[in-house]
Amino acid sequence: MPARSDAISTLPHYTRPREEAIAAPPPENVIRFDRSDDAIAASGLSAGSRALLRGLLRVGSVRVFPGGGTGIEYGSLLKTAARPEYIADHVYEAAGHLADHQADLLLVPGMSGYPVGAMYALAAGLPALLLKKTRLDEANPNAYPTGAFVIPSYTGEGEVVMHADPAAVADIIGMIAARKLAEQSDQPSIDLELRVAGADDIIDKATMSQAVGESAIAIGEAAINDWLTGYREQSGDARPVNVRVRVVAWVTPLIKGYNRPHEHLWQAFGLRPFAGIDLCAVHHDPQAIGVSGVGTFQFAADGTGRD
Secondary structure, three states, X not given: OOOOOHHHHOOOEOOOOOEOOOOOOOOOOOEOHHHHHHHHHOOOOOHHHHHHHHHHHHHOEEEEEOOOEEEEEOHXXXXXXXXXXXXXXXXXXXXXXXXXXXXXXXXEEHHHHHHHHHHHHHHHOOOEEEEEEEEOOOOOHHHOOOOOEEEEOOOOOOEEEEEOOHHHHXXXXXXXXXXXXXXXXXXXXXXXXXXXXXXXOEEOOOHHHHHHHHHHHHHHHHHHXXXXXXXXXXXXXXXXXXXXXXXXXXXXXXXXHHHOHHHHHHHHHOOOOEEEEEEEEEEOOOOEEXXXXXXXXXXXXXXXXXX
């Protein structure tokens, strides 16, 4: 790797080890795809999770990714197609979780997570910010705004920089701050609390989730303070202000529970992520996934085939 400039080296760097193939064979009672519907219907999963699992088994498969190792290919369910029959109920359930936690803003890392992240945001009535993925630019180290971080790519090779659009950040967070300020016009002091949630198409080891959460705090604090400076200059309002940015929720269709991401996010932010499907295992032969509390299911591509 080329030497980093001082500015590049000061960006937060996160490591995400590859996930290697699971050596243990799947259990003998793997549920074939053509028998999965009855097992899913009899499960304790929510309506949204049941539909999501049916869609995942129909179009998904097990795959080895260049930067992440063993994973699940679910692009035609959550990335490159919109399937209301499979994901709509889950999206509304996740939106309810965001409402319960009174989130003000949703952050979503990368274009792969943004399709479902945008659905969450619209269902919940929240603004959403994309943390876009760009290559490291050693020649222009000052190009990255507050909150940028470096992380290994999961689907490709090498490291990438993730950061939000500064103009969108300023406008969205400024509107949120102005609304909260208007609600406190008669108070002797001002409490500006920004409650941020994260969303992604999958949570594996929760490294990305931690990075997004820590980025959200840096982004939010800087944007509120910049807005506050302009507000004070224009209004002359000298009341004391308490600024606080918190990560209050994480929502995702899929979570790899066997990587212990729940514990990771609890330690980092004191929250428990909301997930449609909690995976307890991934298997290559046959291609199958273990779903916590339900069983091990074979994908249609490796089971009895699709219609």
